[in-house]
Amino acid sequence: MVADQRLHFRGAGPGSPDSLITAGTTRIQPLVDDGAALELRAGGSAHDLQLVGKANASPGNRPGLLLTAPAAGGALAFDIQPVNAFGVETGAGTRKEGIRIDDAGTARQLDASFRALTLAPGATDDGSDGLIADGPNVTATLDRVTVRPLSDQVRFPLWARNGSALVLRQSTMLPTGTVNIGVFLQDTGAEAEIERSDLRANGSVLRVSNTGGGVAHAFAHDSVLAGVSSAPGDPTTVPTVTAASFSAGDATVSLLGTTVASRRAQPEGINLLSSSVGGATVTARNTLVRATSTAGHAAPDVHVQPGNRPAAFAAANSSYDETVVNPPVGGGTGTATAPGTEGNLSGDPGSSTRRAATCA
Amino acid sequence: MTTRRGPLVALLAAASFAAPDAASATVRAVDKSGADNATCAVATPCETIGQAVSVAGADDIIDIGPGS
Numbered sequence: 001m002v003a004d005q006r007l008h009f010r011g012a013g014p015g016s017p018d019s020l021i022t023a024g025t026t027r028i029q030p031l032v033d034d035g036a037a038l039e040l041r042a043g044g045s046a047h048d049l050q051l052v053g054k055a056n057a058s059p060g061n062r063p064g065l066l067l068t069a070p071a072a073g074g075a076l077a078f079d080i081q082p083v084n085a086f087g088v089e090t091g092a093g094t095r096k097e098g099i100r101i102d103d104a105g106t107a108r109q110l111d112a113s114f115r116a117l118t119l120a121p122g123a124t125d126d127g128s129d130g131l132i133a134d135g136p137n138v139t140a141t142l143d144r145v146t147v148r149p150l151s152d153q154v155r156f157p158l159w160a161r162n163g164s165a166l167v168l169r170q171s172t173m174l175p176t177g178t179v180n181i182g183v184f185l186q187d188t189g190a191e192a193e194i195e196r197s198d199l200r201a202n203g204s205v206l207r208v209s210n211t212g213g214g215v216a217h218a219f220a221h222d223s224v225l226a227g228v229s230s231a232p233g234d235p236t237t238v239p240t241v242t243a244a245s246f247s248a249g250d251a252t253v254s255l256l257g258t259t260v261a262s263r264r265a266q267p268e269g270i271n272l273l274s275s276s277v278g279g280a281t282v283t284a285r286n287t288l289v290r291a292t293s294t295a296g297h298a299a300p301d302v303h304v305q306p307g308n309r310p311a312a313f314a315a316a317n318s319s320y321d322e323t324v325v326n327p328p329v330g331g332g333t334g335t336a337t338a339p340g341t342e343g344n345l346s347g348d349p350g351s352s353t354r355r356a357a358t359c360a
Numbered sequence: 361m362t363t364r365r366g367p368l369v370a371l372l373a374a375a376s377f378a379a380p381d382a383a384s385a386t387v388r389a390v391d392k393s394g395a396d397n398a399t400c401a402v403a404t405p406c407e408t409i410g411q412a413v414s415v416a417g418a419d420d421i422i423d424i425g426p427g428s
Binding site for chain 1: 428
């Protein structure tokens with residue numbers, strides 16, 4: 001269903017990702033057409049709906065909900081509340097996201113607000129993405145949203161591409177299923193703000209990966225970012241937070257009042273990777289970083305891997321214990337504020353093993 | 361919010377424009393028991409969403425009953 005003018009769709013209920021066909025649900029799924037269940041092209045809203053894309057033979061993305069702008073113009077706003085949206089398989093090697101906000105190359109400003117809903121990538125197919133924001137002036141704001149991956153092959157539950165922005169407020173990601181990267185910022189100008197959110201993933205939680213110029217940036221405050229593995233013998237090293245530059249741009253992460261945890265056989269709390277022409281920077285204030293190996297392996301809280309450009313971890317008034325700085329591959333420098341300096345605590349704070357003192 | 365797109369309050373303000381104006385919006389109803397017609401009024405709902413969208417004006421509400 002395509003809406004070329006601003007309309008407001010209201011259903012009887014979104015149903016549940018665990019049971020797509022339930023009484024009292026309004027479900028939209030194309031019977032013949034190959035495309036999104038609902039495509040809003042001029043702003044508008046969708047409430048209390050279940051949206052399932054339609055897959056025909058041709059490969060491509062078939063999201064449940066597509067918010068887009070086919071031509072240049074002014075800003076568009078979208079308001080999405082309890083909606084369950086699922087993409088569907090379109091052929092081998094393709095991906096299918098539940099929700100896509102895409103400026104279709106117009107560089108138009110699209111502001112999409114998602115409130116009080118559950119994103120469940122993998123509910124209909126393995127390999128799904130959850131929500132994709134695509135475009136330099138696209139912003140997806142998630143307020144009290146729960147992300148619950150439902151398969152062991154989910155790729156990116158939240159993915160910001162081509163300079164788009166994600167805002168997460170009081171939102172939750174559950175460590176169900178297995179994901180590649182929970183929140184993936186890719187390309188120049190991509191940015192995220194994670195506020196008062198609890199993001200846990202069986203996989204990497206946050207990756208800022210700049211493959212272009214400029215800066216890609218994430219800011220997390222008053223939040224928990226925790227990567228775990230349900231396979232204790234998994235030999236793969238998976239950082240919870242990564243700032244990686246692969247081209248001319250910089251990748252930066254700012255952490256304030258945030259806990260970063262990694263618990264798996266080969267854990268890493270924070271990984272910084274600079275390239276030949278782009279730097280990687282992570283700053284931490286009032287933040288706790290802790291990596292724990294379930295198999296007795298090395299467990300760096302911070303791992304700095306410089307290329308030709310600087311890779312720098314700078315922390316103050318934070319708690320972390322083990323930092324590893326590799327020799328630079330090229331002419332760059334790798335630095336990490338030493339634990340126990342700049343007001344930082346070193347060693348295990350013992351928050352999980354010590355009883356709080358009892359006040360008389 | 362400190363992104364280049366401005367304060368978050370601006371985003372929330374923009375998002376508010378996505379909501380319908382309850383005073384002026386016309387409700388177009390869709391129900392499995394309905395039959396497509398020229399108005400899709402609440403008293404005479406249409407059967408298909410496509411018909412409701414085709415008769416709607418900007419900012420109308422498309423009210424869809426349960427079912428698939």
